Amino acid sequence: MNIKVSPKTIDVVATTNFTTAEDVKRWIKTKAQALGFADCGFLSVHHPLFTKQMQQLQRWLDKGYEGQLQFMHNNHDLRAHPEQLVQGAKTIISVRMDYLTQAPTPRAIDDNNRPNSGIIARYARGRDYHKTMRGRLKQLALQIESMLPEWQHLAIGAETPFIFRPFSDSAPIFERPIADAAGLGWTGKHTLLLNKQAGSFFVLGELFLSLELPDDKPITAHCGSCSxxxxxxxxxxxxxxxxxxxxxxxxxxxxxxxxxxxxxxxxxxxxxxxxxxxxxxxxxxxxxxxxxxxxxxxxxxxxxxxxxxxxxxxxxxxxxxxxxxxxxxxxxxxxxxxxxxxxxxxxxxxxxxxxxxxxxxxxxxxxxxxxxxxxxxxxxxxxxxxxx
Structure with a gap:
C-alpha cells in the first residue's frame, strides 16, 4: 500500500533558499547522508533504461542463468514500468549504504588463509540491513514531507498529496541499474556497482516519491582492461x-x-x-x-x-x-x-x-x-x- 500524506500547513523554518529543483535535491542529499546513507541519486520512473534492462533480463533468463530464482520470471510489467509499482510516484531516489566494519587487505583473499573458519559475507554478519534501510528511507521521506510548504513555488509537485514508498531488495525493481543511471557508480564486470571513491562494499535501496525532480547523470565506467x-x-x-x-x-x-x-x-x-x-x-x-x-x-x-x-x-x-x-x-x-x-x-x-x-x-x-x-x-x- 502506498503511503499518502497531505501537505502540512504548519510554518517551517527555511534552512536555505530554494530557487530550483536542484536546490531541493541538494537538501535531500544532505539529509540522506545525515541518516547514514553514503550517497543518493535521482531518476525518473519513466527513464528509458527500464526498456533496455527488460531486454537484457530476458536474454539472461533465456540462458538459464537464474537457477532456482523463479521470481525473476515474474512481474516483468512492474520492472519495465516502475510507475505502476507505486501509483503517483514520479522520482526514484537511489541510495547506497556502506557496510564494512573492518577494512580488508587490498587485492587479497585473506578468507582463504583461514580454511577452518566459516566465512560469512561481510554484509551479513550483523543485523539484516533491509529493515534498517527501509526504516531510514521512511525517515528521509518524512523529512521531505515536512518541507513541502517551502517547495510549492517550484513546480515539482509539492502542492499535491505526497506519496512515498521505501524499498530495499523487496520488490521487482532494477536496483543496480537504477543506481548506475542515477550516478552512484558504474556496473563492474562482476555485475556489482562500483564507486570511484568507495569501491563496492555497500548495499542499495530506493525511495519512490511523488515529487518530480530532475535526473542525475550516470558516470563513466573505470574498469578498463582489468579482469x-x-x-x-x-x-x-x-x-x-x-x-x-x-x-x-x-x-x-x-x-x-x-x-x-x-x-x-x-x-x-x-x-x-x-x-x-x-x-x-x-x-x-x-x-x-x-x-x-x-x-x-x-x-x-x-x-x-x-x-x-x-x-x-x-x-x-x-x-x-x-x-x-x-x-x-x-x-x-x-x-x-x-x-x-x-x-x-x-x-x-x-x-x-x-x-x-x-x-x-x-x-x-x-x-x-x-x-x-x-x-x-x-x-x-x-x-x-x-x-x-
Missing part, C-alpha cells in the same frame, strides 16, 4: 564481462539454492558458508572502500570469527536464536548445515572433523547426509595423503 574479478571467481560464475551465471555463483549456491549442491562446485566453495566476497576483495577499487557509520552492520555472535566446527555444533534452536534479525535466517537450518559440511570437507585434514561430521548422519535427511558423506570422503582422502 581481476573474472579471474578470481572460484566457480567461474562470471562468464563474461558484466555477465553472471547466478546458478554457479557461491552467493547463490549458499543462500538461495535449496537442496543438494552439485559436486563440481563443492571444492571451489571452500570455507564460504553464506555468500562470497572474493570478486570484491580482489577489486582494486576497494582499496577506497569506506567503513560504515551504521551500527547495525557490527558483527554479532562472532560471525566474523567463528570456526566451522563451532557453527556445525549449532542446534536448530541455536540457529534460530543467533540468526534472529539476521540475513542468515534466509538459508534455513538444514541448508546452513549443508554449507558447513562442504566447508568441513574442504578444511584441513582432521580426525576430529570426521567425528563431528559423523555425529549428524541420519539426523536431518538424505540431502544433508549426502553432503556429510562427501565431506568425510574428502577428509579421509587428505588424511591418506598426509600418511604417505
Amino acid at each position: 581481476a574479478c573474472i579471474d578470481i571467481c572460484p566457480t567461474q560464475a562470471i562468464v563474461a564481462p558484466h555477465e553472471l551465471n547466478a546458478a554457479a555463483c557461491i552467493s547463490y549456491l549458499t543462500i538461495e539454492h535449496d537442496g543438494a549442491i552439485d559436486t563440481k562446485y563443492r571444492r571451489a566453495i571452500g570455507n564460504r558458508v553464506f555468500g562470497c566476497d572474493d570478486c570484491q576483495l580482489i577489486c582494486p577499487w576497494n582499496r577506497y572502500a569506506k567503513l560504515t557509520t551504521v551500527e547495525d552492520f557490527a558483527p554479532r555472535h562472532q560471525l566474523d570469527n567463528s570456526s566451522l566446527l563451532e557453527l556445525w555444533q549449532w542446534q536448530e534452536a541455536d540457529f534460530l536464536q543467533y540468526t534472529q534479525g539476521s540475513p542468515l535466517r534466509r538459508t534455513g537450518y538444514v541448508n546452513f548445515l549443508r554449507n558447513i559440511a562442504i566447508g568441513l570437507g574442504n578444511a584441513n585434514a582432521s580426525t576430529e572433523i570426521i567425528a563431528h561430521l559423523t555425529s549428524k548422519l541420519n539426523v536431518h535427511g538424505d540431502m544433508l547426509d549426502e553432503h556429510i558423506d562427501w565431506a568425510i570422503d574428502e577428509q579421509r582422502e587428505k588424511l591418506i595423503i598426509i600418511k604417505h
Whole structure:
C-alpha cells in the first residue's frame, strides 16, 4: 500500500533558499547522508533504461542463468514500468549504504588463509540491513514531507498529496541499474556497482516519491582492461564481462539454492558458508572502500570469527536464536548445515572433523547426509595423503 500524506500547513523554518529543483535535491542529499546513507541519486520512473534492462533480463533468463530464482520470471510489467509499482510516484531516489566494519587487505583473499573458519559475507554478519534501510528511507521521506510548504513555488509537485514508498531488495525493481543511471557508480564486470571513491562494499535501496525532480547523470565506467574479478571467481560464475551465471555463483549456491549442491562446485566453495566476497576483495577499487557509520552492520555472535566446527555444533534452536534479525535466517537450518559440511570437507585434514561430521548422519535427511558423506570422503582422502 502506498503511503499518502497531505501537505502540512504548519510554518517551517527555511534552512536555505530554494530557487530550483536542484536546490531541493541538494537538501535531500544532505539529509540522506545525515541518516547514514553514503550517497543518493535521482531518476525518473519513466527513464528509458527500464526498456533496455527488460531486454537484457530476458536474454539472461533465456540462458538459464537464474537457477532456482523463479521470481525473476515474474512481474516483468512492474520492472519495465516502475510507475505502476507505486501509483503517483514520479522520482526514484537511489541510495547506497556502506557496510564494512573492518577494512580488508587490498587485492587479497585473506578468507582463504583461514580454511577452518566459516566465512560469512561481510554484509551479513550483523543485523539484516533491509529493515534498517527501509526504516531510514521512511525517515528521509518524512523529512521531505515536512518541507513541502517551502517547495510549492517550484513546480515539482509539492502542492499535491505526497506519496512515498521505501524499498530495499523487496520488490521487482532494477536496483543496480537504477543506481548506475542515477550516478552512484558504474556496473563492474562482476555485475556489482562500483564507486570511484568507495569501491563496492555497500548495499542499495530506493525511495519512490511523488515529487518530480530532475535526473542525475550516470558516470563513466573505470574498469578498463582489468579482469581481476573474472579471474578470481572460484566457480567461474562470471562468464563474461558484466555477465553472471547466478546458478554457479557461491552467493547463490549458499543462500538461495535449496537442496543438494552439485559436486563440481563443492571444492571451489571452500570455507564460504553464506555468500562470497572474493570478486570484491580482489577489486582494486576497494582499496577506497569506506567503513560504515551504521551500527547495525557490527558483527554479532562472532560471525566474523567463528570456526566451522563451532557453527556445525549449532542446534536448530541455536540457529534460530543467533540468526534472529539476521540475513542468515534466509538459508534455513538444514541448508546452513549443508554449507558447513562442504566447508568441513574442504578444511584441513582432521580426525576430529570426521567425528563431528559423523555425529549428524541420519539426523536431518538424505540431502544433508549426502553432503556429510562427501565431506568425510574428502577428509579421509587428505588424511591418506598426509600418511604417505
